[in-house]
Amino acid sequence: MALHSLMFSLLTVLLVLARTEPVLCDFTSIFSFGDSIADTGNLLCLKSDDHSFRFPYGETYFGHPTGRCSNGRLIVDFMAQSLGLPLLPPYLAQTNGQDFQQGANFAVSGATALDNAFYEERGIHNICTNNSLGIQLGWFKELLPSLCDQSSNCLNFFSRSLFLVGEIGGNDYNHAFLEGRSLEEIRTFVPGVIDAISSAVQMVVEHGAVTVMVPGNFPIGCFSSYLMVFQSSNEEDYDPQTGCLRWLNEFSMNHNHLLQKELDRMRDLHPHVSIIYADYYNAAMRFFRYPLQFGFSEGCLTACCGGGGPYNYxxxxxxxxxxxxxxxxxxxxxxxxxxxxxEAAYKAIAYYILQGFKDIPDSSHQYLTFITSKELLQNT
Structure with missing residues (x-):
C-alpha cells in the first residue's frame, strides 16, 4: 500500500506540473460532507421552499434550480467531472435501488460542524437546517451496508474513494456573526468546530478511507453579505488592495491555521492515510487580489444576484x-x-486544488499539488 501510494502521489505531482487540463486520478467514487458549498440537492429534499430553489439559481449549467447555491456547478461537481465520475447524487434523494457505488453527497445547505443543540443553548438559531456534520456521518453509516458487505470489502472499496470533509464550519460562524454576536464569543466556538471536523476525519478513516480532503474556510471578509452588514467608516478596517474586511479574514485565517495544526496531528496518527488540506482561502483570495487576471472584469466584491446597494446584497x-x-x-x-x-469562481478553485496554478505577481505560491510534499514523504 505504501509503494502504491508513493507511485500515485508522484504521478499526481507530475501531472499537476505538466498539464493545464484537469488531473485525472484513479478514484472510483467520492463521498462528500459539508454545507451549501457542496450541497447538490439535500436541502431540496428536506424543505418545500427556499430562495435557492428558485430561478436564477442553476441558470448557467443546468438551466434550472437544482438545490445548489450558485448559478451552476460547485467545486465538488468539477472535482467529480475531472475524475471522470458522474455528479454526486444527494443522499436524501435516494430511491429504491439507487446506486451509490460511485459516491454520494451528504452535504446540506446551512449545516454546521457542531450539533444544532450547541447553538440553541446559546440562543443562536439555524433556520435553514439541523442536519449537522454528525447527522451526515450517521447517514454515511446507514449507507455502508449497500456499499460493501464486510470489513475487507469496505477497506478495498474505500481505498479508491475520495472523501471530502467540508467545507464545513462556515455556518457555525455565519449564523452567529449575522445575528450580531461578538467576535470574542464566536472565537470560543472555533476549537469545538475543529474537534468536530477532526472527529469526522477519524470516523471515515476508521471505515477504510485512505484519501481524505479537508477544505479550509473562505475569506469571509471579502463576501458581500459581510461587507454590507459590517460596513465601517474606519479605513483601517479594510485591506487597501482588495477592499475586504481585515478582521473577518483574520478570523478565517485563524480557523484555517488551527485546522491545519489538527490535520498535522491526524497525519501523525494515520501515516498510511493521505489527509489533504484544501486551501479554499488562498484559492479565493487570488480573485480578490487580481480579478482581471482570472477574467472577473466586474467588481469582485459585488454579488451578481441580490437586492441592490453598494454590494448588491x-x-x-x-x-x-x-x-x-x-x-x-x-x-x-x-x-x-x-x-x-x-460557477466561474468555483471552477477556478477546483482547478487550483486539483492541478495547482501558475505563479502570478506577488503570489506566495507557485503551484499547489494535489498531494503535498509532506504527505508524499509520509507515504514512503
Whole structure:
C-alpha cells in the first residue's frame, strides 16, 4: 500500500506540473460532507421552499434550480467531472435501488460542524437546517451496508474513494456573526468546530478511507453579505488592495491555521492515510487580489444576484426572491448571491486544488499539488 501510494502521489505531482487540463486520478467514487458549498440537492429534499430553489439559481449549467447555491456547478461537481465520475447524487434523494457505488453527497445547505443543540443553548438559531456534520456521518453509516458487505470489502472499496470533509464550519460562524454576536464569543466556538471536523476525519478513516480532503474556510471578509452588514467608516478596517474586511479574514485565517495544526496531528496518527488540506482561502483570495487576471472584469466584491446597494446584497431581498437584481453575465463575477460564489469562481478553485496554478505577481505560491510534499514523504 505504501509503494502504491508513493507511485500515485508522484504521478499526481507530475501531472499537476505538466498539464493545464484537469488531473485525472484513479478514484472510483467520492463521498462528500459539508454545507451549501457542496450541497447538490439535500436541502431540496428536506424543505418545500427556499430562495435557492428558485430561478436564477442553476441558470448557467443546468438551466434550472437544482438545490445548489450558485448559478451552476460547485467545486465538488468539477472535482467529480475531472475524475471522470458522474455528479454526486444527494443522499436524501435516494430511491429504491439507487446506486451509490460511485459516491454520494451528504452535504446540506446551512449545516454546521457542531450539533444544532450547541447553538440553541446559546440562543443562536439555524433556520435553514439541523442536519449537522454528525447527522451526515450517521447517514454515511446507514449507507455502508449497500456499499460493501464486510470489513475487507469496505477497506478495498474505500481505498479508491475520495472523501471530502467540508467545507464545513462556515455556518457555525455565519449564523452567529449575522445575528450580531461578538467576535470574542464566536472565537470560543472555533476549537469545538475543529474537534468536530477532526472527529469526522477519524470516523471515515476508521471505515477504510485512505484519501481524505479537508477544505479550509473562505475569506469571509471579502463576501458581500459581510461587507454590507459590517460596513465601517474606519479605513483601517479594510485591506487597501482588495477592499475586504481585515478582521473577518483574520478570523478565517485563524480557523484555517488551527485546522491545519489538527490535520498535522491526524497525519501523525494515520501515516498510511493521505489527509489533504484544501486551501479554499488562498484559492479565493487570488480573485480578490487580481480579478482581471482570472477574467472577473466586474467588481469582485459585488454579488451578481441580490437586492441592490453598494454590494448588491440585501438580507431583506435575497437572490431568488421577487425584485432581486441579476447580472447579465455571471462569469464576470466572483460572488453569486453574497454568501456563495459563481460557477466561474468555483471552477477556478477546483482547478487550483486539483492541478495547482501558475505563479502570478506577488503570489506566495507557485503551484499547489494535489498531494503535498509532506504527505508524499509520509507515504514512503
Amino acid at each position: 440585501n438580507k431583506s431581498l435575497v437572490c431568488g426572491n421577487r425584485g432581486a437584481r441579476v447580472c447579465d453575465d455571471p462569469s464576470l463575477y466572483v460572488s453569486w448571491d453574497g454568501m456563495h460564489l459563481t
